[in-house]
Amino acid sequence: MDWAIFAQVIANGILTGGLYSLIAVGLTLIFGVMRVINFMHGETLMIGSYLTYFLFTLYGIDPFLSLPLAIFVLFSLGVGIQRFFINPVIDAPHFNQILLTFGLVLIIQNLALILFTGNYVSMTTSYSAVSLKLGPIRLGLARLLGFVIAIALTVMLSLILKKTEWGKAVRAVTQDREAAMLMGVNVDRVNNLAFGVGSAMGGAAGMVTSMIMYIFPLVGMLFILKAFAIVVLGGFGSIAGAVVGSLILGLTESLVTNYLPNGSGWAEGVSFLILIVILIIRPKGLFYVE
Amino acid sequence: MLNRGYIQFLALILLLGSLALLPLFLSQYSLHLMILVMVFVVISTSWNILVWTHQISLGHAAFFGIGAYTAAVVYNAWQLPPYFDMLLGGVLSSVGAVIIGVICLRMAPWALAIATLAFAEALKILVIMLPGLTEGAEGVALPPLYGGGESAKVYAYYLVSGIAFLTVLTAFLLKRSRLYFAFTAVHDDQDAASMLGINPTKYKVMAFTISAFFVGIVGSFYAHYISYIDPHAAFNIHISVEAQIMPLMGGLYTVAGPVVGAFILTLLGEYLRITVKTGYLIIYGIILVLLIFYLPKGLVGLMENWTRKEGRALSSEKLR
Numbered sequence: 001m002d003w004a005i006f007a008q009v010i011a012n013g014i015l016t017g018g019l020y021s022l023i024a025v026g027l028t029l030i031f032g033v034m035r036v037i038n039f040m041h042g043e044t045l046m047i048g049s050y051l052t053y054f055l056f057t058l059y060g061i062d063p064f065l066s067l068p069l070a071i072f073v074l075f076s077l078g079v080g081i082q083r084f085f086i087n088p089v090i091d092a093p094h095f096n097q098i099l100l101t102f103g104l105v106l107i108i109q110n111l112a113l114i115l116f117t118g119n120y121v122s123m124t125t126s127y128s129a130v131s132l133k134l135g136p137i138r139l140g141l142a143r144l145l146g147f148v149i150a151i152a153l154t155v156m157l158s159l160i161l162k163k164t165e166w167g168k169a170v171r172a173v174t175q176d177r178e179a180a181m182l183m184g185v186n187v188d189r190v191n192n193l194a195f196g197v198g199s200a201m202g203g204a205a206g207m208v209t210s211m212i213m214y215i216f217p218l219v220g221m222l223f224i225l226k227a228f229a230i231v232v233l234g235g236f237g238s239i240a241g242a243v244v245g246s247l248i249l250g251l252t253e254s255l256v257t258n259y260l261p262n263g264s265g266w267a268e269g270v271s272f273l274i275l276i277v278i279l280i281i282r283p284k285g286l287f288y289v290e
Numbered sequence: 291m292l293n294r295g296y297i298q299f300l301a302l303i304l305l306l307g308s309l310a311l312l313p314l315f316l317s318q319y320s321l322h323l324m325i326l327v328m329v330f331v332v333i334s335t336s337w338n339i340l341v342w343t344h345q346i347s348l349g350h351a352a353f354f355g356i357g358a359y360t361a362a363v364v365y366n367a368w369q370l371p372p373y374f375d376m377l378l379g380g381v382l383s384s385v386g387a388v389i390i391g392v393i394c395l396r397m398a399p400w401a402l403a404i405a406t407l408a409f410a411e412a413l414k415i416l417v418i419m420l421p422g423l424t425e426g427a428e429g430v431a432l433p434p435l436y437g438g439g440e441s442a443k444v445y446a447y448y449l450v451s452g453i454a455f456l457t458v459l460t461a462f463l464l465k466r467s468r469l470y471f472a473f474t475a476v477h478d479d480q481d482a483a484s485m486l487g488i489n490p491t492k493y494k495v496m497a498f499t500i501s502a503f504f505v506g507i508v509g510s511f512y513a514h515y516i517s518y519i520d521p522h523a524a525f526n527i528h529i530s531v532e533a534q535i536m537p538l539m540g541g542l543y544t545v546a547g548p549v550v551g552a553f554i555l556t557l558l559g560e561y562l563r564i565t566v567k568t569g570y571l572i573i574y575g576i577i578l579v580l581l582i583f584y585l586p587k588g589l590v591g592l593m594e595n596w597t598r599k600e601g602r603a604l605s606s607e608k609l610r
């Protein structure tokens with residue numbers, strides 16, 4: 001076994017895991033607070049990607065500068081969608097909510113297909129081809145910076161959840177909705193902000209993906225299934241679980257890609273395998289605490 | 291005394307009777323559309339059976355695909371009569387449903403929703419990655435059903451109508467059986483149901499298995515009828531989406547609803563596909579959202595509201 005290649009494979013897996021965590025953390029936050037399976041989450045990523053792409057190609061704005069904008073736009077969109085679409089059916093069966101977010105997926109996806117066509121696009125920044133050499137491993141600068149953004153935003157979210165009034169309310173609602181309500185927590189407001197923040201995380205993930213891969217209207221679907229696998233793996237509603245789950249998925253995919261024959265094809269199936277295995281052996285996820 | 295179920299059944303017989311005469315009047319293209327309608331009648335009716343237990347599948351394409359690939363692989367290996375493939379397709383789909391069902395149906399509804407979606411995608415990858423068995427992404431060709439040609443389409447139409455009839459009949463009979471009470475008890479109050487000696491998981495798995503069986507059959511039929519199948523067509527997420535929207539439009543929990551939904555949306559979908567081309571699924575999304583907000587009981591529910599005045603006392607007593 002060539003250890004230099006192995007180190008490279010591990011590094012790639014960790015970088016990919018970072019990107020996954022950015023997507024999964026938002027999804028798990030929304031589920032934890034609202035108990036809504038949000039299929040629309042992948043579309044926040046898609047919108048974030050196109051936003052970054054068009055700002056760069058039309059106005060030459062660097063992706064890193066459009067990050068705050070992507071976060072702001074997707075936050076507003078998330079708040080709006082929660083307010084006008086999800087909130088009216090928040091007490092309906094789970095079932096209606098799942099179908100509703102699925103309907104929103106169809107609308108947003110096909111709107112993108114009409115506006116942007118189904119073509120794959122990508123952008124080339126001045127640092128797209130730059131890579132850093134760390135001993136035996138090479139890391140693409142864009143991927144590395146994307147990883148740093150992912151970690152920074154996740155840490156920021158955890159701090160917000162720990163320290164701020166809203167964060168405490170979020171954790172209270174996640175633990176016990178009715179008790180929180182009795183304690184005077186404004187659950188509507190917590191829901192609203194949680195959906196906004198979760199969507200903003202998705203938008204940030206879109207900015208990161210736009211730098212390192214192709215963008216197309218169905219890109220959200222590609223990630224949402226993986227994000228669900230991660231959220232199930234880490235335990236629904238657990239932020240730490242989502243981060244660890246992301247790293248596990250990223251690493252496994254990277255190992256499969258490099259060490260199995262036809263690995264890149266099989267790697268696409270890893271998330272589903274993990275999902276099924278976890279549902280069998282530990283349906284509440286690795287990090288579920290009663 | 292008017293028995294609603296009886297009237298529904300009569301209307302269905304009448305409808306199927308007139309459908310039986312359709313090939314006399316229709317062009318080849320229209321007949322093809324009617325075959326598609328029947329395929330979706332089977333899919334949406336089956337999906338709706340699962341809904342009685344308040345579970346939803348977001349991946350019914352998995353069962354359609356299992357059926358289609360059973361037909362492709364088994365036929366090309368042994369050239370048995372297509373009817374055999376169809377039955378086998380149904381059985382293998384049911385086996386898949388039992389496996390996924392036993393794993394997920396003990397848990398909250400989201401577990402099944404996500405697992406079914408993943409199951410369909412996982413099967414697609416499996417089919418692509420095992421070209422020795424399935425010819426991979428290139429797809430498999432099959433000889434045309436009934437030797438092809440004009441009359442073949444008429445035969446195919448009768449065959450798929452027969453399958454659709456059996457599916458709807460099964461749903462109809464199930465709905466009047468004791469089993470239906472077990473199914474709905476499971477969704478109304480799981481704890482109460484288990485206290486009364488109804489094992490919720492058992493009935494959920496049963497509903498799921500029945501549901502998958504017919505979808506598998508019609509998947510096999512489709513592969514034979516189109517005489518070509520590839521992973522992206524067989525495990526198309528579009529099929530899973532239609533499976534949800536059609537019953538919702540027609541009326542969840544009812545027998546007639548999924549049939550009505552399948553007729554309207556298959557024909558509307560074909561019209562949109564030809565006229566709009568890009569992104570026509572947006573209409574489906576809008577319909578889905580509007581239905582959830584304004585018409586959660588679907589068209590059949592709407593009709594029931596209109597006819598409620600007569601026999602309200604009767605129906606409220608009988609339909610509880």
